[in-house]
Amino acid sequence: MSGYASTSDSDHKSTTDTSLQDTPQAIPPLPDFNGRVLGSAAVCGILIAGVIDGIFDQNLLWLLAAGAVWPHTVMFVSRSIGAGREPRIRQYMLLVECIVIGSVIGLTGLTPVPSLAMGLQLMFSCLIVGGLYLWFYGTLLLGAAAGLMVGLLGLTTDFSTPLLTSVVSLVGVGIYICVTAYYTHQQARILLSAKTQIQKQREQSIALSDKLSKYLSPQVWQSIFTGERDVRLETRRKKLSVFFSDIKGFTDLSEEMEPEALTELLNHYFNEMSEVALKYGGTIDKFVGDSIMIFFGDPSSRGQKEDALACVSMAVDMRNHMKIMRQRWRSQGIRTPLEIRMGISSGFVTVGNFGAENRMDYTIIGKEVNLASRLEQLAEPGQILVSYETFSLIKERIMCRDKGEITVKGFGRPVSIYEVIDFRRDLGPNRSFVEHEHAGFAMYLDSGNICDRDRRSILEALEEAADRLRDEEADR
Incomplete structure (x- = not known):
């Protein structure tokens, strides 16, 4: 027959995460049923004290039975309506209690101390359960119910409150407020601990995902962690631009340098080339020896023409950037002239996750991949060779030279190839x-x-x- 200040229903099973089970002194919030029992006991105590002091009519003792039944009634109604709408139900039930307690206050003739105690107890519950919104409407309903009963029965003739009734009223509401506040405080501690642990786990997850991202191309990693792509064995056909490159002269250099120095040089080369690839939106597939495999058009694509143009633009930038790196290596005592050679092909390939359920590799296969690799092997140092399909997509903005035809395994007829010269805008006196x-x-x-x-x-x-x-x- 009184409000409650808990945040979970008595029949609501705890869904606390297992990570919170180790929280020190983890005390659950005061259940709704127990809160109502405590509140009803406080109201019943006030009524008994008022009858003993002679300020309440003995006919009000029937409310003691109602107070004993009320918590069970609310619990039964809440279960019948359904726990899926629990927050809204709990607020509605509390508003009903505001009407009930307002009527009880009116029946007691607005005796100051008992009325204040019962009203304070209920308003405290409204603030905890529903905030100022519920407190405002609860106050209106409480006042309206009390005013209606006073209008029907009249006010008490003596506004003084005997000592026993005053003590019982203050002690009852004090115990109720203290107990519910204690459980609310403990719940706040649990929530704070949960927030701290969630934040810690989030930081650990970010650190772990950052480490794992080093083993995947940024585009693939982002599509997985944003939920755009499932991690399962699946492939699809898609038109991509495929790029291969390697370093001419690297084998001779590996015989002259110590393994540690060679590793440092190779890592520096891969790091610089990766920065260029990411600048143009390329998906880095793999590093094999001194070779790099990159493709454009998946997981994200800007269109076949723009993907091919970005791929060739990257290759031109890599060729130019290699000259800067070669000067830097020369200053470090590396005299072997290192040149990059590249091959590019555009066409339909199979792209997706290949491998086993417990070990996958996101890559591409198809004859266009073989063609790009073949073009890279045929290229001279500093040369970029492209297939006819790639040439047809970039010829408006990039100057190319016809290099004739070659025979490639997997192709029924000879393949026309072209050498990339430079951007048309960079040719002539205004380059x-x-x-x-x-x-x-x-x-x-x-x-x-x-x-x-x-x-x-x-x-x-x-x-x-x-x-x-x-x-x-x-x-x-």
Whole structure:
């Protein structure tokens, strides 16, 4: 016959995560049924004290039976309606209790201390269960019910409250508030501990996923962790652009260098080339020896034409970037000229997860893969060879040279191949890329990628170098 301040129903099974079972002093919230029993006992105690002091009519003792039955009635009704709508049901039941307690307050003639105690007890429950929203409507219903009963029965003639009734009222509401507040506090501690553990597990999951992402291409990793793709054995046919590259001269270099130094050089090369690949949106498939396999168009695609253009643009950028790396290696004492050679093919391949249920590899297979690998093997150092299919997709923006036809296993007729020269915008007097290399001198200039703040320092360095060459020429 009173409100409750718990946050779970008596028949509601605990769904606390197993990670919370180790929380120190984990005390569940005060069940609804127990809260109502405690609240009803406080109200019944107030009524008994009021009858003993003679301020309440003895006919009100029938409310003691109602107070004993009320918690069982609410529990039965809640179960009958269904636990799936529990939050809304609990609020409705509490509003009904506001009407009931308001009527009891009216029946007692608005005796100050008992009325205040019963109202305070119920408003405390409303605040905990439903916040200010439920407290506001609960107060309205409580006041309306009390006012209606007072209008029918009238006010008490003596507003003074005897000592026994006052003590029982204050002790009853005090015990109720303290007990429910204690359980609410313990529940808050559990929730705080749960939040801390969830945050810790989240940080561990992020750290683990970051480590696992090193073994997958960023596009594949993102599609898995965002739920866009399931981790299961499945493949599909899709038109992609496939890229292969390797380092010409790497075998000779491996015989000259120590394994540790060779490993460092190779990792540096892979890191630089991977940055270029990711810049253009390529999906890095694998590293094999000094070779790299990359494809464009999956998991995400910008269209066949744009995928092919991005693939060839990446290859051109890699070729230019290799010249910078070669200068850096030369400064480190590596004299063997290392050149990159590349092959690109576009067409339908089978892409997806291959392998076993417990060990998968996200890769591609098909004759276009074999063709790209074959083109890479045929390419000269510093050369980019593309198939006719790729050429047809990029020819409007990239200049290519016809290199004739080759015979490739898996193709019924000879395949036309083309050599990538450069972007059409970079050909002629307005080109942004300039390179020059002699003994004792090497220059690589890509004016399109130079920012304004670096342009002045580059000009000063070039002028200083030119002045020194002129002075040496004059001294001769």
